[in-house]
Amino acid sequence: MPREKYSDNNDGLYKEVDTYNLVENLESCLACGKCVGNCPVASLSPSYNPRQIISDVLSGNSEKWLKSEEIWRCFWCAGCATVCPNDIQFPLLMMQLRYRAVEKNYGLKHIMPFKRFALRAREDGLTFAPSEKGREKIKRYRSNLGTSPWPEISDRAKAEYKELFNLTGATEHLEKLSDEAEKPVSFSYTEGRITND
Ligand code: SF4
Ligand code: SF4
Numbered sequence: 001m002p003r004e005k006y007s008d009n010n011d012g013l014y015k016e017v018d019t020y021n022l023v024e025n026l027e028s029c030l031a032c033g034k035c036v037g038n039c040p041v042a043s044l045s046p047s048y049n050p051r052q053i054i055s056d057v058l059s060g061n062s063e064k065w066l067k068s069e070e071i072w073r074c075f076w077c078a079g080c081a082t083v084c085p086n087d088i089q090f091p092l093l094m095m096q097l098r099y100r101a102v103e104k105n106y107g108l109k110h111i112m113p114f115k116r117f118a119l120r121a122r123e124d125g126l127t128f129a130p131s132e133k134g135r136e137k138i139k140r141y142r143s144n145l146g147t148s149p150w151p152e153i154s155d156r157a158k159a160e161y162k163e164l165f166n167l168t169g170a171t172e173h174l175e176k177l178s179d180e181a182e183k184p185v186s187f188s189y190t191e192g193r194i195t196n197d
């Protein structure tokens with residue numbers, strides 16, 4: 001049986017999602033479903049389906065996915081891309097779907113837990129800040145390896161990092177998020193399936 005193709009299904013509508021032109025060949029999707037078969041999330045969550053997401057994005061029907069919980073389940077493991085016969089980089093499409101979702105205030109609860117890491121990265125050049133006990137342990141391990149006890153970040157590196165945040169708009173974005181309260185993210189795992197709470 002010939003494979004269904006998604007061509008003639010769009011007028012470049014998907015560029016609304018692929019604004020950075022990272023998945024220029026999305027229209028060459030063959031709808032073969034290999035990505036679905038190799039996706040760990042799809043095997044756990046029947047409502048998550050990369051092939052369906054592509055189909056909807058191509059037909060300009062991405063809004064329902066922007067509002068969805070599903071797009072936040074992708075592990076970004078790239079299993080889908082490694083088996084795609086047309087080398088479609090679905091994870092890069094997913095990344096942009098998430099950007100669009102956040103722009104529309106849909107997925108905020110999913111990124112709020114990372115806000116503090118991003119703020120720390122912008123200020124200190126490091127996302128990770130262990131407790132005093134953990135810090136001592138790391139120092140000991142590093143010393144045993146003959147390296148400096150702690151990965152100090154130079155002032156110049158910190159300034160450059162901060163500048164990157166400014167140039168990419170990340171600073172502005174983080175400041176907007178600072179006013180948002182953190183909300184719990186929860187889902188259930190029942191009988192081998194992920195379900196929404
Ligand atoms: S594996 Fe590639 S061509 Fe096949 S449905 Fe997935 S994205 Fe489309
Ligand atoms: S990157 Fe996302 S969509 Fe692709 S296989 Fe991994 S979990 Fe599935």
